[in-house]
Amino acid sequence: MSKIPVLEIFGPTVQGEGMAIGQKTMFIRTAGCDYSCSWCDSSFTWDGSEKENINWMTAEDVWNRLVELGGDTFSHITISGGNPALLPSLGPIVDFLKDKQMTLALETQGSKWQTWLPLIDEVTLSPKPPSSGMNTDFDVLTNIIQQLEHHPKTCLKVVIFDEKDLAFAETVHQKFPQIPFFLQVGNSWLNADDGSLLQHMLNRYEWLIDETMKSKVFKNVKVLPQLHAFVWGNKRGV
Amino acid sequence: MSKIPVLEIFGPTVQGEGMAIGQKTMFIRTAGCDYSCSWCDSSFTWDGSEKENINWMTAEDVWNRLVELGGDTFSHITISGGNPALLPSLGPIVDFLKDKQMTLALETQGSKWQTWLPLIDEVTLSPKPPSSGMNTDFDVLTNIIQQLEHHPKTCLKVVIFDEKDLAFAETVHQKFPQIPFFLQVGNSWLNADDGSLLQHMLNRYEWLIDETMKSKVFKNVKVLPQLHAFVWGNKRGV
Numbered sequence: 001m002s003k004i005p006v007l008e009i010f011g012p013t014v015q016g017e018g019m020a021i022g023q024k025t026m027f028i029r030t031a032g033c034d035y036s037c038s039w040c041d042s043s044f045t046w047d048g049s050e051k052e053n054i055n056w057m058t059a060e061d062v063w064n065r066l067v068e069l070g071g072d073t074f075s076h077i078t079i080s081g082g083n084p085a086l087l088p089s090l091g092p093i094v095d096f097l098k099d100k101q102m103t104l105a106l107e108t109q110g111s112k113w114q115t116w117l118p119l120i121d122e123v124t125l126s127p128k129p130p131s132s133g134m135n136t137d138f139d140v141l142t143n144i145i146q147q148l149e150h151h152p153k154t155c156l157k158v159v160i161f162d163e164k165d166l167a168f169a170e171t172v173h174q175k176f177p178q179i180p181f182f183l184q185v186g187n188s189w190l191n192a193d194d195g196s197l198l199q200h201m202l203n204r205y206e207w208l209i210d211e212t213m214k215s216k217v218f219k220n221v222k223v224l225p226q227l228h229a230f231v232w233g234n235k236r237g238v
Numbered sequence: 239m240s241k242i243p244v245l246e247i248f249g250p251t252v253q254g255e256g257m258a259i260g261q262k263t264m265f266i267r268t269a270g271c272d273y274s275c276s277w278c279d280s281s282f283t284w285d286g287s288e289k290e291n292i293n294w295m296t297a298e299d300v301w302n303r304l305v306e307l308g309g310d311t312f313s314h315i316t317i318s319g320g321n322p323a324l325l326p327s328l329g330p331i332v333d334f335l336k337d338k339q340m341t342l343a344l345e346t347q348g349s350k351w352q353t354w355l356p357l358i359d360e361v362t363l364s365p366k367p368p369s370s371g372m373n374t375d376f377d378v379l380t381n382i383i384q385q386l387e388h389h390p391k392t393c394l395k396v397v398i399f400d401e402k403d404l405a406f407a408e409t410v411h412q413k414f415p416q417i418p419f420f421l422q423v424g425n426s427w428l429n430a431d432d433g434s435l436l437q438h439m440l441n442r443y444e445w446l447i448d449e450t451m452k453s454k455v456f457k458n459v460k461v462l463p464q465l466h467a468f469v470w471g472n473k474r475g476v
């Protein structure tokens with residue numbers, strides 16, 4: 001029986017960012033990442049600090065836990081990480097959840113292809129900008145985007161901390177102009193208290209809006225903050 | 239030459255709500271409404287208070303003003319009101335803007351049909367809940383939704399102030415389960431200062447999230463605040 005390493009299952013809650021912002025959804029967070037972004041807000045999925053909390057779960061285990069938490073109140077599930085696209089074994093679980101008529105969303109940095117990716121209803125590809133310290137392999141990303149060409153809901157999302165990140169985002173948008181494009185405010189104040197975090201996030205959002213409004217490259221794009229950080233600060237599992 | 243009554247043209251800015259939340263866009267606000275919602279946040283479009291500011295503009299007037307403000311930085315335009323669907327004369331202007339390769343979004347309460355509606359790329363139908371004091375004519379709304387059946391981006395949005403509004407929203411969602419559905423936090427503190435408005439909005443958003451999470455009717459829906467009120471309070475023209 002195919003199993004995946006799960007670190008958290010929670011919900012129903014609201015997706016706070018990207019193409020499905022505001023969406024009522026359940027979250028499945030898988031363990032493991034091939035990146036180590038400097039500002040990763042879920043480094044516990046890959047830095048070993050929560051190794052002992054990893055649960056190896058079958059499709060049925062996952063489904064039972066979802067129903068235990070969400071009862072009969074949900075039909076949308078978000079698979080997040082870490083990088084869930086590291087897991088070939090996610091395929092049977094995706095099949096299982098589609099059989100249950102669920103709408104599935106997934107986020108990955110776009111560093112690995114999996115044959116089950118086209119079965120995901122909403123695919124967010126989020127290549128990491130220079131401030132992360134990571135390098136994007138554009139051959140792999142291009143190949144993924146080509147394979148998802150006729151997929152109705154694929155989008156690109158780039159998190160922005162500074163001007164260099166903005167320049168990177170322009171490059172990505174120009175390479176793939178046909179893919180809906182999201183700019184997202186970086187959340188670097190992981191240890192701030194909620195009040196100052198909120199004000200900081202609003203200031204950074206206003207800065208990102210101003211930059212985007214001036215740009216001739218970013219015409220038909222969306223600029224968003226992390227809405228969940230407004231509501232819940234940096235709390236986990238909400 | 240066909241003209242429309244315009245009260246404001248501004249942008250580029252960010253759409254703060256609904257299906258295009260975060261979208262970089264230009265705004266055209268038309269004058270006139272067939273409703274008079276108790277909590278209308280743009281009553282100046284229909285209560286006579288800004289009658290002398292109404293500008294009757296041709297398509298070319300509108301386009302020139304857009305370019306004057308936005309230069310070469312935009313390709314998305316939002317037509318808002320009042321109720322822009324009151325205006326048969328909007329048709330030639332829609333044609334003109336589509337010829338310019340613009341993506342068009344429009345919001346209406348869904349009380350009037352216009353033959354140009356299918357030419358709008360993103361149509362938001364926002365029937366008004368009981369707290370507005372208005373009554374929805376469901377025959378008209380149903381007819382509009384049927385005519386837009388094969389339109390790729392039609393959505394329903396209901397603003398929520400209280401439990402009765404929530405019950406109304408459930409009814410609407412159940413009548414049209416196939417149409418993407420948005421619940422939006424009502425903004426009733428028009429005269430609050432920005433700090434208390436923000437805290438109030440966050441509290442109301444959290445309340446609406448809680449109610450939606452419990453619901454078995456609202457499964458695959460989105461719950462959103464008015465993001466622009468977070469950033470700019472109740473300022474106009476941003």
Ligand code: SF4
Binds near residue numbers: 045
């Ligand atoms: S790709 Fe995502 S999960 Fe992996 S290190 Fe970067 S931010 Fe963290």
Ligand code: SF4
Binds near residue numbers: 273
């Ligand atoms: S339909 Fe919209 S513009 Fe008209 S009165 Fe109601 S809120 Fe105001």
